[in-house]
C-alpha cells in the first residue's frame with residue numbers, strides 16, 4: 001500500500017466514524033477495502049490491455065477505486081467521480097487536488113452525460129428500496145424504461161438503477177465493472193438487471209465470492225463482481241462465471257453460453273457443476289427462533305382491561321402488557337406508549353406465582369378475583385389444571401416482530417403480515433413471535449436494520465408463506481412456528497450478511 005493510500009484510508013476511517021451506522025445504511029456508505037479495489041483494477045487493466053484509459057466512478061466516496069486506478073493504470077487518463085454527500089465529497093476533492101480527477105458533488109442518477117469514458121468501476125450504494133422515496137423511485141423506473149426498454153420492480157435496490165443507467169456514460173465498447181450484492185441473481189427484483197445484462201450489453205464475467213469463505217463468518221450469500229462491455233450482445237457470446245478466491249485467481253471458472261441464461265432462473269446455480277444450490281438456501285429459521293405466544297388456558301379470565309385491574313386493585317407485578325387480537329390491529333406497526341402498545345384498548349395478562357395462602361393474606365382483592373375464576377371452573381381446564389398454581393402463566397419475552405398465525409385471504413389485512421412491535425407487549429398464541437438468533441441479535445437492535453428486516457419480511461410473497469402453511473376451508477390459512485422457520489429468506493440473508501459483513505471489514509482485506 002503506498003503512502004498516499006495510507007493517508008486516504010486514515011481519512012476514510014475518520015469520516016466514517018463521524019457518521020452513525022444508521023446514516024451510512026440509509027445512504028449506502030460502505031467503502032471497498034483497498035486490496036479488493038486494487039484486485040479489481042488490476043483485473044480491469046489486464047482486460048483493457050492499455051494504461052491510457054479514461055475512467056468514471058459514479059459513487060466515488062473517498063476515492064478508493066481512484067487510488068487503485070492510479071496504481072494499476074500507470075499514467076492512466078482523465079477521471080470523473082460523482083459523490084452526493086458533501087461529507088465525503090469535500091475532503092475527497094481536497095485530497096485528490098492536483099490529480100487528473102474531476103469531482104462533482106451531485107446525484108449521479110440525475111445527471112445527463114456530457115463526456116464518454118473508456119471504463120467505469122463502482123461499488124454503488126446498496127440502498128434498499130424502502131429508503132428510496134416514492135417520487136425518486138417512479139422517476140428512476142421511468143428512466144430505466146426509457147433508456148433500456150426494461151420494466152424494473154419497485155423492490156429493486158438503488159444499485160440496480162446505477163447498473164442499468166450508467167452505460168450512457170460509456171463509449172461504445174467501454175467496460176463497466178460493478179461490485180454488488182449477488183442477490184440480484186436470485187431474487188425477483190433482480191430480473192430486470194439480468195434482462196439488461198442479457199439484452200442491452202455484452203456480459204463478460206461474473207465473479208462470485210464464496211459464502212463459506214472463512215472471513216464471511218455470518219454470511220450465507222456473498223457479493224459479486226459483474227463486468228460487461230457497452231456493446232450489443234452477440235448470440236455466440238461466452239460468459240465467464242468464476243467462484244471463490246479472488247477475481248484474478250478464482251477457485252473455479254466456468255464458461256456459460258448465452259443460450260443457458262434465462263432472466264427468470266437463479267444464476268447463482270450456474271457457477272459450479274454441482275447440483276443446484278450448493279449452498280443451502282437461507283430460511284427464516286437461520287435468523288429467528290420462532291415461538292407461539294402463550295396459551296393462557298382461558299383468555300376471558302387471564303386477559304384484563306384497565307377497569308378490571310382498577311376494580312380488583314391488581315398490582316403491576318401480576319400484569320404483563322399483551323397485544324389484543326390481530327383484528328384490532330390496523331396497519332403493520334405498533335407504536336410504544338411508555339412500553340405499552342399505543343392502542344385504544346390496552347390489555348394485560350394476569351399471572352401470579354404466589355401460593356393461594358399468601359395471595360389471600362397479602363392481596364385480598366386479587367384473591368377475590370381468583371375466587372371468581374374458581375367459581376367459573378377455570379382451574380379445571382386442560383392447561384390450567386397442569387399448572388401450579390393454576391393462575392400462573394408461562395413467561396415470554398416481548399418480540400420486536402410478530403405475525404398473526406392465521407389469516408383469511410380476501411380480507412383487508414395481508415395474509416400473514418409481519419407486525420413491528422415497538423412496545424413491550426407479549427402475545428397470546430394467536431401470534432407467532434420472532435426472536436433474532438444470538439448472532440444477529442446485536443445487529444437487529446439497530447433500529448434501521450430492524451426496520452429493513454421488517455420491510456423485507458413483508459415482501460415475502462404470500463404464496464411463499466402459504467406454501468409452508470396449512471389450508472383450511474373458506475380461504476383460511478394457518479402457519480406454525482416450524483413452518484414459518486422453513487420459509488425461504490434469501491433477501492433477509494443478503495441484508496443481514498451485508499450488515500454483519502460490513503461490520504467486519506476484514507472481509508476482502
Ligand SMILES: C[S@@+](CC[C@H](N)C(=O)[O-])C[C@H]1O[C@@H](n2cnc3c(N)ncnc32)[C@H](O)[C@@H]1O
Pocket residue numbers: 027028029030031032058059060061062063064065082083084085088106107108109122123124125126
Ligand atoms: C458503497 S459507497 C462506495 C464508495 C466508494 N466507491 C468505495 O468503494 O469506497 C457508495 C457511495 O455513493 C454515494 N452515493 C449515494 N447515492 C449517490 C448518488 N445518487 N449519486 C452519487 N453518489 C451517491 C454515497 O454517499 C457513498 O459515498
